[in-house]
Amino acid sequence: MSDHNQTPRTPRQGLGVELRRLRTLAGLSGRQIALRTGLSQSRVSRIERGDALASVPELTRWLEQAGAIDRLEQMVAATEAALNEADSWHEFMRADSFADMQETVREREAVARTQRSFLPTLVPGLLQTAEYARLVFIASDLTGGQDYAAAVQRRIDRQQILYEQGHSFEFILTEAALRWRPGPKQVLIAQLDRIASLATLSNVSIGIIPMDVETQAIPWHGFTLNEDVDDENPYVQVETIHAYLTVSRPDDVELYRRQFAVLKKAARTGQQFSDFLNNLRSELLSGD
Template sequence: MIRVADEAERTSARRKRLANELRRLRDLAGLSGRDLAQRIGISQSKVSRIESGRSVPSMPEVDAWARVTNASDDRKEWLTAMTNAVFTEVQPWRATLADSHVQNEVHERERNARLIRTFQPSVVPGLLQTADYARYVYSLAQPYPDHEVATAIAGRMERQVALYEQDRRFEFLITEAALRWRPVPLHSHLAQLDRITAISTLENVSIGVIPLAQQVLAPAPHAFIVYSENDGDLDDFVEVETVHANLIVNDLDDVAIYQNQWSMLCRTAIFDDELRTFLAALITEFRHTAHT
């Protein structure tokens, strides 16, 4: 059996090796980051992100990089294989919770993104969770040590500060089923619904709920997050949540599938005042049920 820590380390190591090799080839060719960016048709900032391991280049970008730096055939083959290996990365949940390096990578992804779109069919998204809600969700996953849970919750609360940064945008789609699923005592669940209502009033935050009574236009088998670093979509990537791990998807064709999925799901959601009316009715329903 592969240990979680080993798998997480291999994922990080592949990205670092690819980044280091691309930077080495540029240095050997005597090209500045600006020169290389102009020759392969990307921004200088993206060259910097690729060489630091923060962005994964597409295969055409890697091919162009190898061409303008006069990489040998052996190096081109290695670059192709390594790029394919990092197109879909795996970050096990255990490592995501306990490993500070992996936690830092999660924070880095969120800090670099100017637009984050989160779809969640079964639970309140992490950036919207109260501390109490997060604690109960972690306890349901598996018996983590108390200190790991406390560290993870503190990190999640710290990440939520980004919601108040006006130069960034956050969009959430949540199913009604996720809002009705109650992993916490009633008073904590009501507090969680109140928090969603409050956050929905922020100008840079959009929250949509897909009612159970609404006819669906797209399947919703699992949660996913689309990260966009600028106004274009060439740097976009997706984080897919599964039971055992998070998958980081960088392939442009695969990312496009999730972008289309997002658009279809938006067509069935309610927003703004309609959303807040819906949440108020749900809160009233929960309170009434508790007293019957």
């Protein structure tokens, strides 16, 4: 994991570094600022890491305790500007390995009680088999210098959250996502079996949008909508070819919420989903 001494990559991280600096200058520990502001220690840590943005009341209490209330207007403006941000993969990869990135994602997933994900191109990380994940990491590594074994292990470790009843998950995939093959067809067959197994969990819902079904939503790109977040407002994570986006502005989050609802209407779930998986599996087994 990157440490606090590294140059902030994003506005969120810059805000977190500055709040930590002001707290330290005031001679306060993380525990002390938590007690004095009424925040949990985990919330303080997430704010200082840049994983979360402080609300205006939280900023006010924080700056009051740090003796820097004169910075409030400036910090509020910076927070507003950071609600939607892009973290460049180029800068990200200079600071963190694939394995570190998995740990960062795991920490974010731990505080979201409800996740709704749409993936139009490949199986989401939480549902991947180890071999599928390894091949995805290889395909994603443009420099060739990553530790794939460590990254795969961290991704598999992340999947433990699927078995926690305090968390619920909705996944919507396109047929293209299920058919994409990062390796031999045996890899994809094993991946389909893994999905079928996870779909039996009571807190996991998986749907498929077949290629021949009508839908009123354009599948622009994948995204994950995080709801019921501990001490934080809902937010959306989007991975593009050049950057990792975090969307927190309420109006924009609502756009993703509505998009997911439209996609969900077109998805086949339950027995229809199981039948689709079985037919695709049989097709792969009987093919050349």
